[in-house]
Amino acid sequence: MSEVPLTHILFLSTCLFFIGIYGLFTRRNMITMLMSIELMLNSVNINFVAFNKYLYPEKLDGIFFTIFVITIAAAEAAVAIAIIINLYRSHHSIDVEDATEMKY
Amino acid sequence: MSHPIYIALIPIIPLACFFVLGLFGRKYFTNSAGIIGTLGLLSSTLLSLVTAYEYFFVSGKINGVYQKIEVVKYTWLEFSKGISIDMGILIDPITVMMLVVVSFVSLMVHLFSLGYMKGETRFATYYAFLALFTFSMLGLVLSSNIFQIYLFWELVGVSSFLLIGFYFEKPSAVAASKKAFIVTRFADLGFLIGILILSFYSHTLDFGVLIERLTSTGSPFLIAINAASFLGVSALTWGLLLVFIGGAGKSAMFPLHIWLPDAMEGPTPVSALIHAATMVVAGVFLVARLFPVFAISNPEALQVVMYTGAFSAFFAAVIACTQTDIKRVLAYSTMSQIGYMMFALGVSKYHGEEGLGYMGSMFHLFTHAFFKSLLFLGAGAVIHMVHSNEMKDMGGLRKLMPITHLSFLIACLAIAGIPPFSGFFSKEEILMASFESNKLVYAVALLTSGLTAFYMFRLYYSIFWSKEADTHQAHHGEGTWTMKIPLILLAILAVVAGFAPISSWITADGNPINSSVPISFSVLPVSLAIAGILLATRLFKTSNELPQRIAIQLGSFYTAASRKFYIDEVYIFVTKKVLFNLIGRPAAWFDKNIVDGLMNLLAKLTASLSELIKGYQSGKVQDYALYFFGGIAGLIIAFIYLWK
Numbered sequence: 168m169s170e171v172p173l174t175h176i177l178f179l180s181t182c183l184f185f186i187g188i189y190g191l192f193t194r195r196n197m198i199t200m201l202m203s204i205e206l207m208l209n210s211v212n213i214n215f216v217a218f219n220k221y222l223y224p225e226k227l228d229g230i231f232f233t234i235f236v237i238t239i240a241a242a243e244a245a246v247a248i249a250i251i252i253n254l255y256r257s258h259h260s261i262d263v264e265d266a267t268e269m270k271y
Numbered sequence: 272m273s274h275p276i277y278i279a280l281i282p283i284i285p286l287a288c289f290f291v292l293g294l295f296g297r298k299y300f301t302n303s304a305g306i307i308g309t310l311g312l313l314s315s316t317l318l319s320l321v322t323a324y325e326y327f328f329v330s331g332k333i334n335g336v337y338q339k340i341e342v343v344k345y346t347w348l349e350f351s352k353g354i355s356i357d358m359g360i361l362i363d364p365i366t367v368m369m370l371v372v373v374s375f376v377s378l379m380v381h382l383f384s385l386g387y388m389k390g391e392t393r394f395a396t397y398y399a400f401l402a403l404f405t406f407s408m409l410g411l412v413l414s415s416n417i418f419q420i421y422l423f424w425e426l427v428g429v430s431s432f433l434l435i436g437f438y439f440e441k442p443s444a445v446a447a448s449k450k451a452f453i454v455t456r457f458a459d460l461g462f463l464i465g466i467l468i469l470s471f472y473s474h475t476l477d478f479g480v481l482i483e484r485l486t487s488t489g490s491p492f493l494i495a496i497n498a499a500s501f502l503g504v505s506a507l508t509w510g511l512l513l514v515f516i517g518g519a520g521k522s523a524m525f526p527l528h529i530w531l532p533d534a535m536e537g538p539t540p541v542s543a544l545i546h547a548a549t550m551v552v553a554g555v556f557l558v559a560r561l562f563p564v565f566a567i568s569n570p571e572a573l574q575v576v577m578y579t580g581a582f583s584a585f586f587a588a589v590i591a592c593t594q595t596d597i598k599r600v601l602a603y604s605t606m607s608q609i610g611y612m613m614f615a616l617g618v619s620k621y622h623g624e625e626g627l628g629y630m631g632s633m634f635h636l637f638t639h640a641f642f643k644s645l646l647f648l649g650a651g652a653v654i655h656m657v658h659s660n661e662m663k664d665m666g667g668l669r670k671l672m673p674i675t676h677l678s679f680l681i682a683c684l685a686i687a688g689i690p691p692f693s694g695f696f697s698k699e700e701i702l703m704a705s706f707e708s709n710k711l712v713y714a715v716a717l718l719t720s721g722l723t724a725f726y727m728f729r730l731y732y733s734i735f736w737s738k739e740a741d742t743h744q745a746h747h748g749e750g751t752w753t754m755k756i757p758l759i760l761l762a763i764l765a766v767v768a769g770f771a772p773i774s775s776w777i778t779a780d781g782n783p784i785n786s787s788v789p790i791s792f793s794v795l796p797v798s799l800a801i802a803g804i805l806l807a808t809r810l811f812k813t814s815n816e817l818p819q820r821i822a823i824q825l826g827s828f829y830t831a832a833s834r835k836f837y838i839d840e841v842y843i844f845v846t847k848k849v850l851f852n853l854i855g856r857p858a859a860w861f862d863k864n865i866v867d868g869l870m871n872l873l874a875k876l877t878a879s880l881s882e883l884i885k886g887y888q889s890g891k892v893q894d895y896a897l898y899f900f901g902g903i904a905g906l907i908i909a910f911i912y913l914w915k
Contacts, residue, residue, distance in 0.1 A: 188900065192893055200893075263892045270890030 176217040183210035197251045197261045201244065208240045278322055278342050278360055281370060282409035284315045285377075288402035296395025304395035305388075308402055309381040315409070316374040326367045327776055336782055339363040339479055341415055353474050359415030361478060364777040365559055365633055369412035372640045373549050377405045379757035380544040383648050386751035387540055387655055397437060401544070404430035408549050412556060417466050418476045420557070424462070424521070427553065428455050431545050435537040447533035454530040458520020465513030468506055469564075472496035478560065486567040493568060511565055511572035515558060515579075522554025523606045524613060525583040529839055531606055535598035539654055542598060543647030547605050548640035555612040555636055562629060562779055566621035577617020581712045584610025586836070588722035592729065593822075593833035596660045597650050600730050601643070604686065607719060608639050614716070615701040618708035619779065626779035628708065631700030634773040638693035641768050642685040645761035649679040652754055653734055662730075666737035666814070674755050676735050678762035683731045685765045687724035687800045690793070693769035699788045700774075702796055720796050724803030732811035 183206055190203030212233045219229025255261050288311040296304045332338070342360040349355040381401060388397055407426035414420035429452075436448030470476050473484045473492045484492040485507070499506040516527075523531035534546050545551070558565065558576060565573045584607045591603035612632045619628025652675045657664050669676040685692035688699075698720060705713040775783035810818050822829045831837065887898070 191896060266892075267890035271885040271888045 173217060173221045176213060180210040180213040180217070183207075183213070195262045195264050197247075197254065197263055200263070201247050201251070204247075205240060205244070208236060212236055276343070277318055278362065278413070281315050281318045281322070281374065282406050282413060284311045284318075285402040285406040285409065287311070289399050289406060292395050292402060293399035296399055297393075300395050302394075304398045305381070305385045308398035309378070309385065311402065312374065312378045312381050312405065315405070316371075316378045319370040319374040322362070323367045323371050326362060326364075336780070337364050337776070337778075341479065344415065354470070354476065356418045356476055357416045358419055359477075360413045361415035362413075365556065366412050368633060368637055368773075368777055369556060370409065372637060373405065373408050373412060376548040376640055376644045377401070377408075377544055379644060379648070379761055380540045382753050383543070383651065383757045384538070384540045386754035387651055388538060389751075393437070397434075397538070400430055400433045400437070401541075404434060404545060404550075408553075411553060415478055416476050417470065417478060417481065420560070421459075421462065421466060424459065424517070424553065424557075427550050428452060428459065428521075431455075431534070431550055434541040434545060435534045437538055437541070438536070441536065444536040447530075447536040451530040451534045454527055455520045458527050459517050461513040461520070462517020465510045465515075465517065468510035468513065469496075472499070472506060472510075482561070482563045485564045497568075505569075507564075507569050508572050511561070511569055512575060514561065515554075515572065515576055518554030518557040519579060520554070521557075522551050522609050522613065523583075524554065524579050524610065525586055526838060528583065528587070528606050529842060532594075532599045532602045532835070535596070535602050535660075539598065539647060539651030542602075543644040543651065546602065547643040547647045551605060551609055552612065552636050552640070555609060555616065555632065558613070558616050559629065559633065562616065562619075563621055565616075566619065566626075566629075566779065573617050573619075575617075577614045577709065577712060580610045580613025580615070580617055581715045582610070583607070584614065584719045585715050585722075586610075588719045588726065589832050590835050591726040592722060593829060595662045597653070597662060597665070597730060597734065598647075598660055600726060601646055601650060604646075604723065604727065605643055607723060608635070608643065608686070611698070611701055611716065611719070612636050612639070614712055615704055618705045618712060620708075621779050624784050626784060627700060628704035629779040630774050630777055630784060631697060631704050633777045634700055634771075635694075635697035637771065637773060638685070638697045638765075638768045641761050642682040642692075642694055642765040645678055645682040645758065645765050646686070648754075648757055648761065649675050649682065652758065655754075662733040665734045667735070669735040674758055678758040678765075679731060679735070681762045681765050683727045685769075686727050687804060688720055688796060689724075689800055689804075690797065691766075691769065693765055693767070695793075695797070696769035697773075698796065699793055703788050703792060706792070717796060717799060721799035721803045724800035725807050728804045728807035729811050732807060736812050737814045 187203045187205075187207035187210065190206065191200055194200055194203065215229040215233045215236070219226065223229070251261055254266060258265050260266075288308050292300060292304050292308060300307060326337075340362045342362055344357055344359040346355050347358045381398070384397065384401070388394055391397060404427065407423050407430055411420055411423035411427055414423055432448050432452040435451050436444050438444045439448075466476075469481060469485070472495050473481045475481050475484065484490050485496065487493070493507075496507045496510070497505050501509055518524075520527045531546060531551065535542055537545075565576070587603040587606035587610060591600050591607065594600045594603060612635050615628040615632035615635065617628070619626055619630075619632070621629075652672060653665060653668060654660060656668070656672060659665070681692065685694040688695045690696075702713065702716055702720070705716050774785070778784050810821070834840075887894075
């Protein structure tokens with residue numbers, strides 16, 4: 168079975184990343200924004216794993232790093248959801264456009 | 272020879288009182304503040320008396336000469352190996368005498384104020400200020416170091432300021448306290464420069480070392496300071512004169528006397544303490560402290576002291592004859608008597624019998640403190656009764672206040688120099704000293720002593736005789752016993768203080784001198800004084816037209832004297848017209864337009880710049896994310912294309 172070339176994987180992760188960015192900028196719902204951020208993180212994870220496998224197959228650094236990123240992402244999701252809940256309590260909405268008091 | 276540490280307690284107890292009363296007085300000791308302050312001072316006074324006994328009778332003398340003893344010495348601020356500011360306690364005859372005088376008079380004033388200031392809302396604050404003043408004054412006389420004396424000197428000035436302005440609701444009191452502070456502070460500038468000159472050349476700030484270096488013939492320091500000159504006057508003369516200016520400011524010598532009469536706005540016991548017995552003699556004390564340098568190395572500066580003192584004595588006595596506010600009469604009389612002390616120092620020399628003037632000056636300081644504070648406290652009792660400072664509101668009070676009357680009479684006789692009251696003895700020494708040294712000064716002194724008798728008895732008759740007392744004034748008695756006891760004690764001292772053997776205790780070089788004055792010498796001054804009293808009796812014992820007629824006869828001279836010879840107006844002219852218009856206004860314009868303008872311009876620029884860019888802080892999270900990604904993208908581009 169022939170191997171999938173590296174470029175394919177990089178193409179996938181780039182697509183994923185820009186979908187994430189697109190979601191982050193266009194959605195006003197904070198949960199959707201959070202999901203977009205998760206997408207971006209996962210594209211980065213794919214990159215790590217792919218580079219680890221294709222460039223340094225004898226090492227495990229990239230894979231470890233991916234595990235770290237997944238862990239941090241879980242923590243970040245917890246914090247973000249806490250923020251969202253608080254925002255909902257104070258504004259009765261999780262639309263970011265509704266929370267623009269912190270300006271000049 | 273042990274000089275135990277209790278001497279240090281003498282100033283520390285009032286300091287502790289100040290902190291306790293100042294911090295907690297209004298809350299916890301509203302009524303007991305007076306008692307606390309008085310008890311504290313009582314212990315200080317007892318310690319002072321013990322110190323005086325120890326020093327004069329037990330351990331002060333070595334081979335018949337009183338020594339300067341440094342009890343405590345502690346290096347406070349070291350500039351270099353050679354020069355440092357020390358905090359120390361120096362004990363010598365004048366210090367010991369001043370300790371007794373200051374603490375005793377302060378005790379009397381504390382006691383008197385118990386009755387006089389009763390019911391004041393800021394009673395505790397008043398006692399805190401009194402304690403602060405007493406602390407500073409005691410510290411001043413104990414200083415072993417010229418810089419230390421300067422610190423206490425300023426502290427004394429501050430507490431005087433606080434006490435003069437004690438009734439700060441009254442605009443005139445505020446003005447008087449500011450005037451006193453500014454005038455003395457201005458004089459202190461001279462003092463500071465004097466200190467710098469003296470210490471620059473002698474490489475020390477310590478009194479003992481400084482005096483030794485600047486008096487011993489052939490010492491390199493003395494040669495250096497004499498060699499340096501400015502405007503044709505040697506640095507030593509400059510230094511001493513500038514120090515004297517500081518002393519003249521505190522001691523209200525002409526032309527820096529203008530603050531003293533106004534300072535009478537303070538509570539009367541304060542005037543008795545500060546502006547009669549203690550602070551105003553600080554200038555005399557300072558000159559006496561540096562007396563060896565004045566007398567041995569630089570008689571020229573001493574001449575200035577002499578003429579300033581003699582002129583002030585006469586000048587103030589003339590003004591005193593025309594004033595109608597009883598406290599102002601006493602203020603000018605104080606100035607006149609301090610003039611006596613100053614010129615007595617001026618005519619004196621250092622060694623042996625020629626140091627008579629020095630001894631006379633200290634003697635007069637000693638006796639004057641008692642009878643002048645007695646006069647002020649008596650005046651306080653009168654004011655307490657009449658609720659006025661003006662002579663025209665008084666008269667005939669002798670029956671209403673017998674104790675005040677008697678003690679006031681004793682004090683008047685003492686200041687007039689009638690034997691055997693204390694003022695007689697000290698004044699005789701001064702007259703004798705000036706007779707031997709300078710006939711002109713002697714003539715002025717003689718004339719002044721006649722005038723003194725005249726204006727003091729003018730005051731006495733106007734208060735206690737003159738006319739029948741208004742009966743409505745008698746609604747309360749003479750005052751509480753706490754007001755009478757100080758009067759009685761001080762009156763006793765005003766009688767007997769002249770018998771103190773000052774001449775064997777306090778002399779310029781520490782050797783006892785023989786100070787007996789021949790009776791034939793005393794005849795002239797005493798008869799002059801009696802003549803002054805008789806004249807005053809004729810004019811003021813019963814109210815009549817004669818004083819008015821004489822005043823009209825004297826015409827413009829009388830007006831000038833009653834307007835204090837327009838010295839205040841001259842000061843106003845110089846400050847308002849000359850200084851304000853020529854220097855103050857241009858400086859204010861420069862400050863407002865140039866300095867402030869620059870700052871305003873800078874502020875405006877900043878404001879308009881921030882107006883431009885503040886829109887970027889929109890409060891929208893996604894905008895921020897966009898900036899962030901934009902930034903990252905920019906950085907990436909920079910790394911890829913610009914990073915070579």
